[in-house]
Amino acid sequence: MSFITDPVAFLANWLQGLLAGWGLSAEWLNFLMLLIGAVVLALLALFWTIFLIWVERKGIGRFQERPGPNRVGPFGLFQPFADMLKIFTKELITPKGVDWVPYNLAPVLIVASTIMIWAVLPFNSTTSGTNISIGILFVVAIGSLGEMGVIFGGWGSNNKYALLGSFRVLAQLISYEVPMVLVLLIPVMLSGSMALNEVVNSQHIWNIVLAPVAGLIYFICLMAENSRAPFDLAEADSEIVAGVNIEYSGLKFGFFYVGDFLHAFTMALLFATVFLGGWRGPYAEQYPILGFVYYFLKTWVVYFVNLWMRFSLPRFRIDQMMAFNWKILTPMALVILMTTALLDKLLPAGQPILRVGGFLVLNVILLVGISLLLSKLLSRRPRPVVAPTPRPVARR
């Protein structure tokens, strides 16, 4: 391999050779390589967030027909640096009566839970942080660490608005975890393993073609897990006065901010890995650097759709959100899981066209059936009548 075709493996091999030449023993060498890899990955994730913040602010500006930040640097590119400087130099005010450990642990947990997901993603045919055999379950477990961060922030802030906000967010997070985990079982079934490397390696046909309903449900649940609009009632300024973030100032709020934006990108990375075939593409095995490029492109498409929905849709009320999850998403996830399992065994294994056709037909039937059922059920519900009596307009 050369530097051009496979930069990460080339650099790792070179560094390993250098360190072994200096006389380092085998397990120290392994430990040092893993440590360097972890630090590089975490730093990369955190520095990438700076660019993501700029993209999001420019994007939302353009969607709302305004220029977005354009004063600090060309096209406002240095705006995130200005934001960073402001956040770093703000005073860290700790309100009286806070519970010290949860209060300070909350931002750490939220950012840590996002960065830890980067450890199991396969960036390349040769590059991934670690290839544990239960990668998908690891991602679910890390999500629950993030929920813990929200609880700690809400309770530790000694503020009833923070507490109420964290309750609502927590209800949303644990509710949307259910269809997410159910739907994640479908790529596990189709690829035969929970390791993310195997899930990507087995996607000769992308999973989104084989299980589009599962992909849709997973996309929605990832947006809800991130508390992104339209599910952002956690930070709704008009409702709960910034929710969990109220009592955090300076860098602690910066951590919440970073965690939010990084989680959006991580969500796009996860979706691209599990459903869009990760780094797979033409010539991605021979030239691993192309794997990076394909992964990057797929993630940007998903991230853009995520941003698009964030900028365009109004937010849900909490009862609408809960009803959507428990009455629509969870039954749909259960049905698609059972039928996909059944069809997976019924369809013969060797013929990809038949399998793809069978799965697509199943998904289309399910989507059409559910939408018909929903329209029938919703049309029966009485619509609230707002103005029953004719109200006279103010007359002179």
Added chain:
Amino acid sequence: MTPMQIVFLLVASVTLASAVMVVSTRRMFHAALWLILTLLGVAILFALLESRFFTIVQVVVYVGAIAILVLFAVMLTRHVMSEDQPQLNRSWWIASLATIGLFTGMVLVMRTWPIFTTTQRAVGPGGEDLQKLGFAFVDPSGFMIPFEIVSVLLLAALIGAVFIAAERKGGKG
């Protein structure tokens, strides 16, 4: 002492200390936090046994679901911090004597069990075989009956919870 034994002793002592702190700390929220540390300690013990699946499942189920529900319940409880009542009641020394006696008795009895001094079985580089676990769950000569009974138990718990929390039509909500 091998390094693994030292690590095991460290993790086990942290787990036990957290478990003691769960019941002896004054503030209930801190008790829940210590419980989370205890459950994470048990997860690390699973990892020391080279069982990756159960480590992650322990984190997902216990820390991710049960601990969160415990925290929810603690946060929704009123009058959580009553500072004027004593933390331990008067017979705490009898309770600790009984606990130590029970522990000593159990260790003495288990020492007569031949498997007590066996060494840890190596699992292998690929981790444990999850397929065997899956097959064992649905095998009639395996663990299918306990599996089905646990499923029915969980279903009963779910229905019970829904029944308790459901609004009565035309009655108290």
